Amino acid sequence: MKDSHRTYSQRQLKGGENLKKILARLFIQQNIILPEIDTKLITITEVRISPDFKYAKVFFMPLAGKEIIKYSDILNENSLEIKKIASKEWTAKFMPNLNFVKDESFDYAEKIENLLLKDKN
Secondary structure, eight states: OOOTTSOOOHHHHHHHHHHHHHHHHHHHTTOSOBTTBOGGGEEEEEEEEOTTSSEEEEEEEEGGGTTHHHHHHHHHHTHHHHHHHHTTTOOSSSOOEEEEEEOOHHHHHHHHHHHHHHHHO
């Protein structure tokens, strides 16, 4: 689950949204070629940037949530190359280091929904 107890500055939120759009566009247009995975099948759900803008946690989900470990490993192994390509569109002074993590909010929402349905019956 995401660390929702933390508050983020407007600057961090704006930077996160901007980076999310940049990465999503690069993946959809396949400007980033990665071994063994099709970047068009990756959804970037959220990007959280550290206060010093040195690190970004990139939440993602592959299509249908399949092969999540494989996707995570390949994305993180190639994060420097992804950062290099994305930095061409990044307007802030420093491009943060990227750490790709599975977005578990969908799993969490499904779990809650199942619990609610179970209680109804």
